[in-house]
Amino acid sequence: MTSFSIQTFGCRVNQAEAFWWTDVLQKKGLKFEKDLLQSDLVVINSCTLTSRADSDTRRFIKRMSRLNPTAKLIVTGCYAERTPEELKRMPQVWQVFSNAEKKAITGEIISLARPKAVESTLAFRSRALVKVQDGCDFRCTFCIIPSVRGQSVSTGKREILSRVRELAARGFKEIVLTGIHLSCYGFDLKPRSSLLELLREITSIEELSR
CATH class of the missing domain: 3.30.750.210 (Transcription Regulator spoIIAA)
Known part of the structure; x- marks a missing residue:
C-alpha cells in the first residue's frame, strides 16, 4: 500500500485542505503515515506570507531530500503559486501544483498509486x-x-x-x-x-x- 504524509505551513485554510486530501486519499486506499521519514509520498502545502515562510518550505524540502531520499515530493500552496520554477529546480520535487490546481492533487496521487478503496478513518483528528x-x-x-x-x-x-x-x-x-x-x-x-x-x-x- 502506498503511504503518504502531508506537511502544512501557514494558515488554517491550508490545514483544511490537508484534512480534505487526507480523507479522500484514505478512502481510496492509501495509508496515512504520521512519520514523514517513512512515507512514500509527501504533499507540502506551502505559505508565502513572509520570507521566513518561504525559507521554512525550502529547508523542509532539503531535509526530506536528505532523510527520506526515496519519497516523492509534491509542492503546492502560495509559495508554489508565486515561484513554481524555483521549486521545480529543487531536488526530489516530483510535481508542483498551483493553488488553482489543488483539486487535481488527489487524482494525480491515486493514478500513481492505484490503490483499492477503503473506509477513511481520520483517526488522528478530533475535529x-x-x-x-x-x-x-x-x-x-x-x-x-x-x-x-x-x-x-x-x-x-x-x-x-x-x-x-x-x-x-x-x-x-x-x-x-x-x-x-x-x-x-x-x-x-x-x-x-x-x-x-x-x-x-x-x-x-x-x-x-x-
Whole structure:
C-alpha cells in the first residue's frame, strides 16, 4: 500500500485542505503515515506570507531530500503559486501544483498509486475542518495573499452542508469553518448569502454539538 504524509505551513485554510486530501486519499486506499521519514509520498502545502515562510518550505524540502531520499515530493500552496520554477529546480520535487490546481492533487496521487478503496478513518483528528471560502478582494499594500490566492470565491451552501452532514454522521461533533476572508462568504454566490446564514443552517444539524 502506498503511504503518504502531508506537511502544512501557514494558515488554517491550508490545514483544511490537508484534512480534505487526507480523507479522500484514505478512502481510496492509501495509508496515512504520521512519520514523514517513512512515507512514500509527501504533499507540502506551502505559505508565502513572509520570507521566513518561504525559507521554512525550502529547508523542509532539503531535509526530506536528505532523510527520506526515496519519497516523492509534491509542492503546492502560495509559495508554489508565486515561484513554481524555483521549486521545480529543487531536488526530489516530483510535481508542483498551483493553488488553482489543488483539486487535481488527489487524482494525480491515486493514478500513481492505484490503490483499492477503503473506509477513511481520520483517526488522528478530533475535529473536522471544512474550507468554505478562498481568496480575497481587498488589495492591502502589505499583503501578498490576493495575488497568490485570487479573488474571493465561496463554496456553495449545498456542497458545504453535504460535507458537514457526512462528517457529522461519521462521528465528528465539532466542525471548524475556514477561509482566507470568512466575512466575505456568500457575497459572490447567486442568490447572495452570508456567513451568518450558513452558520444558521449548519447549527440546525442535530448530530453536531458545536
